[in-house]
Amino acid sequence: MHQSSESGAPAGSSVAESSSLSEWQNEPRIVSLQRRSLVLLIVGQVLGSFGMGASPSVGILLAEEVTGSETLAGLARTSATLGAALLGIPLALLATRGGRRIALSAGWFLAALGAVALICATVTDNIALLIGGMLLFGAGTAAMLQSRFAATDLARPLNRGRTLSLVVWCGTLGSVLGPNLGEPGTVVSRRLGLPPLAGAFVIALVMLIIAGLLILIFLRPDPLLTATEHEHRDGRPIKRRSIRQVFGTLWSIRPARFALVVVIGAHLSMVSLMTMTPVQMHHHGSSLTIVGITISIHVLGMFALSPLVGWASDRVGPVRVIMLGQLIFIGSSVAAMISGGNEGWTMISLFLLGLGWSCGTVPGSILLSESVPADVRTSSQGMVDTAMNGFAALAALISGPLFALVGFGGLSLMAVLVAIPLLAYAVRIDRAVVVAH
Structure with a gap:
């Protein structure tokens, strides 16, 4: 199935070929675990993406307000994407060692820490806190991206595409609602005595913490560790690289x-x-x-x-x-x-x-x-x-x-x-x- 040369046939190009190599994924226990894991990943994705939605809307306004410079504001806006790029591999390595549960919850919690830094940036007008918060906020994007792969760890080969795309699609709910946190955030800011733009990140903080706790507490047994265990049983040695x-x-x-x-x-x-x-x-x-x-x-x-x-x-x-x-x-x-x-x-x-x-x-x-x-x-x-x-x-x-x-x-x-x-x-x-x- 896995081509390690310049051979042309891509793995997974034949559905029948692919499905014949993963019979353990048809076991009732695995099917039930996959269904439960998928529900948790979808809920976590919606909550997390809702919190992350503050970045492209309120985050842009915050960057311009704190920096007072279009050039520096552009750098701050790019920081979230850079953060996702920098944390993609570390979170994947963490998943390899500790499972998806640890890696995904770490991503959501790091993003929550970024939200705290951004709240502080609104209070202090500190550019370093702004950029640092945006970088950490990128961990949420990395977690969102890894969630789509986590959904396929136990999926049957016939259903991998639909499973992966379902998690991508469900993230849309939060991505569409999240950018509209400005008005509710203003209400929160008034009640907490914070600057107007801070409230959106307070809401984001709550959503990101809930997403992290949901995955950390309930994503058990871990889908990736379960898949790895069955790969071992099938005689395929798993080595760290x-x-x-x-x-x-x-x-x-x-x-x-x-x-x-x-x-x-x-x-x-x-x-x-x-x-x-x-x-x-x-x-x-x-x-x-x-x-x-x-x-x-x-x-x-x-x-x-x-x-x-x-x-x-x-x-x-x-x-x-x-x-x-x-x-x-x-x-x-x-x-x-x-x-x-x-x-x-x-x-x-x-x-x-x-x-x-x-x-x-x-x-x-x-x-x-x-x-x-x-x-x-x-x-x-x-x-x-x-x-x-x-x-x-x-x-x-x-x-x-x-x-x-x-x-x-x-x-x-x-x-x-x-x-x-x-x-x-x-x-x-x-x-x-x-x-x-």
Whole structure:
């Protein structure tokens, strides 16, 4: 099943082949444990993402208020993404050693500590607390990302895509509600005698602590440790690997390497265009209300159809869904290039951009998990999350200068230049699978 060479057939490309290697996942005890774990992960995801939702809305206002500088405010806004990138691998290594329960709760608690720092930043106008709090807040993003992989630890191969995408989709509930913490936060701030922006982070603090406690107390038996135990019973030795060994193994497996590049490419294209869309629309006279609706449509494209994307990945294979995702990215870029500031075309472009991201990230995550050996799977997942967040932070930083240099059409063209090679490579892999079977 695991290809350690340049062989073309990706692990998991054949559902029948995949399912025949994991009979223990059909045991009633495992099925019951998977169902219970999935419910806990979903509830934790909703609570945690609700708390994390304060970052892109109230966090932006806080950054501008504390720093008084657009440049420094931009650095503060990027810090949360950098924090997620820096903590992706450590949390994955913690999961390898102590299980998902310890790693996920640690992520939520670190984010809660970040919320405390941000509350203090509102009181003191301290830039160091602001940036440090945003970095720690990124641990929540890392926990959200790891939760999607945790959902597949005990999942049947036939259901991995749907299970992973369900956790992604449920996080949308918090992500949509979280950015609206400003008004309730103001009420909380008045009652606690805090500055107006602090209240949103007080609410976030409570949500993040509850999410951490929920996972720490109730996620037992641990799904990852249970899966590892069965891997041992199946005669597959689980060895601890260094980061260098993990990356070497991941990079030597063509499907895994491809999955890594797909997830990074999806994040690069999405963040680059999404970050500069409000600026582009503002330049063409769009109101803040229309800009907000456009971003909401984009978020809808990212998450609303993710269960369908996961189902399709299970039915036709992740590689073919990745192919579809690249075509959607190209369509989004074309719509952006011809929009000329037209609000309707911009909304269509941003919806397709979100859907293309979903059709890259969900099947890419599934393909990675199916392709790598058990002894590097969790660490590889953390490495992919670190890479996608690292490149997202880079994309957010350079999108402004690139926008000034080549305009919105130039940024859109760059997304096409990312999508076309990935589409060609996906077609090549898919043909190799067809020939192999």
